Amino acid sequence: MPVALIFQLQMLLGYAAWLAWLLSYGLPRARAMTPDAVHRAIAMVHAFRFFGLVFIVPGVVAPGLPGSFATFAAWGDLATGLLALLALATFRVRSLFRALVVAFNLVxxxxxxxxxxxxxxxxxxxxxxxxxxxxxxxxxxxxxLMITHILAFCLLLRRAPRAVPVTHDAGER
Structure with a gap:
């Protein structure tokens, strides 16, 4: 079997496995959480993206790895990871946290x-x-990472529930 086919099949199966996890465990748990708590959990996953710097470490990757791929992947991962860490650090400052959530997901x-x-x-x-x-x-x-970015964007784009005005019946007091 050609290497390219094995690689693509494994990547496809990676998506299938993570989607199965998300549908079976992730989404039911996320539904019980506030959107900010879900974004915080997603940020924790992305905070480890500093690991992408491994793409530019000689000896970890082979010298034949295309340099333009390795460099872009390494620095993009680092930027995302740092933004996710900043989001986590600002969780209690909601407006800043949400801005950093948008930033790390876009990057x-x-x-x-x-x-x-x-x-x-x-x-x-x-x-x-x-x-x-x-x-x-x-x-x-x-x-x-891709699945959690998509989940984050779905949460960000979802409309907040409308506040229902409370009316008091004349008989209630």
Missing amino acids: GIGDLLGNYYHAVRLGLPEVAGQLGAAYAIPILYVPL
Whole structure:
């Protein structure tokens, strides 16, 4: 079986597994939480994106890994992770927290989409072995990151429930 096909199949199965987890465990739990608490949990997942710097560590990835992919992926992940950490640090300042939630999700999804673009343009699936120890990142971690970004955007775009005016019956007092 060609390496590119194995890589793409594993990535697809990574998405399937994380979607199954989300539908079975993640969404039921999220429904019991406030939107800010869900965003906080998502930020905790993305706070570990500093790990993407591994793409530019010699010896962890092979020298044949396309440099333009590695550099973009590494610095985009670091930026997203730092914004997520800032969001966590400002959780009690709701307006700042929400602004940073929007920021890390925009930067993060832009990073992932840019990484997909670079991977396809540079033929990364054909040389996936060049990822070395970082091979697990696009297979196991990236699907979770993309799914949680989509969940965050769904929460951000969802309308807040309208306040229902309270009326008092003449008989109540």
